[in-house]
Amino acid sequence: xxxxxxxxxxxxxxxxxxxxxxxxxxxxxxxxxxxxxxxxxxxxxxxxxxxxxxxxxxxxxxxxxxxxxxxxxxxxxxxxxxxxxxxxxxxxxxxxxxxxxxxxxxxxxxxxxxxxxxx
Amino acid sequence: xxxxxxxxxxxxxxxxxxxxxxxxxxxxxxxxxxxxxxxxxxxxxxxxxxxxxxxxxxxxxxxxxxxxxxxxxxxxxxxxxxxxxxxxxxxxxxxxxxxxxxxxxxxxxxxxxxxxxxxxxxxxxxxxxxxxxxxxxxxxxxxxxxxxxxxxxxxxxxxxxxxxxxxxxxxxxxxxxxxxxxxxxxxxxxxxxxxxxxxxxxxxxxxxxxxxxxxxxxxxxxxxxxxxxxxxxxxxxxxxxxxxxxxxxxxxxxxxxxxxxxxxxxxxxxxxxxxxxxxxxxxxxxxxxxxxxxxxxxxxxxxxxxxxxxxxxxxxxxxxxxxxxxxxxxxxxxxxxxxxxxxxxxxxxxxxxxxxxxxxxxxxxxxxxxxxxxxxxxxxxxxxxxxxxxxxxxxxxxxxxxxxxxxxxxxxx
Numbered sequence: 001x002x003x004x005x006x007x008x009x010x011x012x013x014x015x016x017x018x019x020x021x022x023x024x025x026x027x028x029x030x031x032x033x034x035x036x037x038x039x040x041x042x043x044x045x046x047x048x049x050x051x052x053x054x055x056x057x058x059x060x061x062x063x064x065x066x067x068x069x070x071x072x073x074x075x076x077x078x079x080x081x082x083x084x085x086x087x088x089x090x091x092x093x094x095x096x097x098x099x100x101x102x103x104x105x106x107x108x109x110x111x112x113x114x115x116x117x118x119x
Numbered sequence: 120x121x122x123x124x125x126x127x128x129x130x131x132x133x134x135x136x137x138x139x140x141x142x143x144x145x146x147x148x149x150x151x152x153x154x155x156x157x158x159x160x161x162x163x164x165x166x167x168x169x170x171x172x173x174x175x176x177x178x179x180x181x182x183x184x185x186x187x188x189x190x191x192x193x194x195x196x197x198x199x200x201x202x203x204x205x206x207x208x209x210x211x212x213x214x215x216x217x218x219x220x221x222x223x224x225x226x227x228x229x230x231x232x233x234x235x236x237x238x239x240x241x242x243x244x245x246x247x248x249x250x251x252x253x254x255x256x257x258x259x260x261x262x263x264x265x266x267x268x269x270x271x272x273x274x275x276x277x278x279x280x281x282x283x284x285x286x287x288x289x290x291x292x293x294x295x296x297x298x299x300x301x302x303x304x305x306x307x308x309x310x311x312x313x314x315x316x317x318x319x320x321x322x323x324x325x326x327x328x329x330x331x332x333x334x335x336x337x338x339x340x341x342x343x344x345x346x347x348x349x350x351x352x353x354x355x356x357x358x359x360x361x362x363x364x365x366x367x368x369x370x371x372x373x374x375x376x377x378x379x380x381x382x383x384x385x386x387x388x389x390x391x392x393x394x395x396x397x398x399x400x401x402x403x404x405x406x407x408x409x410x411x412x413x414x415x416x417x418x419x420x421x422x423x424x425x426x427x428x429x430x431x432x433x434x435x436x437x438x439x440x441x442x443x444x445x446x447x448x449x450x451x452x453x454x455x456x457x458x459x460x461x462x463x464x465x466x467x468x469x470x471x472x473x474x475x476x477x478x479x480x481x482x483x484x485x486x487x488x489x490x491x492x493x494x495x496x497x498x499x500x501x502x503x504x505x506x507x508x509x510x511x512x513x514x515x516x517x518x519x520x521x522x523x524x525x526x527x528x529x530x531x532x
Contacts, residue, residue: 065495
């Protein structure tokens with residue numbers, strides 16, 4: 001067994017199922033939980049983005065937000081985040097939200113909860 | 120060489136004043152900015168005061184726009200516990216209570232409001248309280264425990280929010296309102312009835328169409344006397360009957376005021392280089408096509424940001440559609456739009472549900488919307504209101520299709 005496949009299998013074991021790709025809707029983000037933590041899953045074209053569901057500013061849930069130009073507008077204060085980076089793009093949001101890079105395999109969306117993207 | 124620009128002086132260090140300062144600073148790193156407030160806190164958001172801060176679930180500091188240290192770090196001269204006594208547009212100066220005179224290149228009046236007091240005998244009783252500032256909290260919180268009787272005068276947002284916190288704290292709460300319904304100025308009677316019903320489930324008692332005649336002393340506590348002869352004992356009386364704009368500085372300086380400082384969509388008053396921002400201004404709303412005064416979190420942030428941008432030479436007129444929210448118990452209730460009238464309300468869900476959307480129509484077009492625990496519908500409502508298109512009523516009533524989908528279908532038509 002080569003080192004590369006070893007790494008591959010290690011990565012695979014960390015991946016956790018989030019939702020089915022078919023469940024995703026461009027207009028309506030999906031809330032999905034892993035171990036009690038809530039994620040918001042977004043579909044933009046054929047791309048999938050995963051962020052923490054809770055806004056970094058107030059008690060709003062981004063899975064109930066409005067998606068436009070690869071940004072989500074929080075329904076609570078109408079602040080915005082870029083789905084690609086998690087960076088805030090409209091006040092009052094100032095603190096980035098965590099994002100994860102999903103892996104889509106056999107119609108299922110997976111993430112590694114322990115490996116959020118670097119901000 | 121670029122000429123040194125003069126100072127931006129901002130009178131009022133609330134949410135709006137704070138956002139003007141932060142916005143100018145983000146666009147003009149070297150601009151002198153003086154932000155003057157009469158409270159002992161850096162700019163903060165007031166909405167949590169009648170909700171989580173009053174309930175002790177959130178700290179006062181959690182409401183700050185930025186930590187106190189930020190202002191010095193950003194080169195903003197924040198002067199707290201400081202009061203402006205006069206402004207002189209001809210000389211472009213403001214005068215402080217200390218006697219100091221500050222020259223400005225641009226002046227912003229973000230002086231906000233103060234709660235209206237009861238025009239009644241006994242209104243100055245120590246157990247009669249209003250809530251506007253951080254300092255107003257302690258005398259109210261003292262009575263938020265089981266066994267205390269709280270009477271809220273006025274069934275507006277502030278009265279209902281405090282009623283909710285008090286009921287949750289185990290107090291016996293009665294809400295008095297002169298009008299026949301709650302939230303009468305802003306929502307349809309059938310919607311406010313649904314909100315009131317949720318309070319009644321928590322044990323809050325309501326008296327509509329009643330007039331308070333006087334407040335008397337009752338061994339240190341208060342006795343609220345109604346016009347019909349009934350008396351209500353109260354450990355604490357909360358007065359939430361609206362507010363008055365702090366426009367005296369503007370009026371004395373000859374700036375046009377009409378229940379608020381008159382401004383255009385960029386926040387400019389009738390005096391050159393003088394702007395107004397936040398609750399205090401009566402603005403021309405591009406979204407509504409009329410003048411309006413808005414007491415809202417949204418306006419205190421975004422209209423102030425628009426003023427800051429104009430001052431910094433990056434004008435972007437303020438065109439938001441008015442939007443409000445309130446949190447009571449575990450409920451989040453939102454309002455988008457500010458209609459003067461409507462002729463039909465379409466319900467998605469029922470008034471008895473824990474979640475609903477009510478859509479206000481005038482001549483077949485959407486003019487406003489309310490959501491209870493259904494914030495997701497606010498943005499599509501906003502789009503549909505701004506589109507001013509005639510809507511398909513059958514489609515709006517189809518709760519199998521989400522409002523976002525309906526909005527996109529409408530937009531594509």
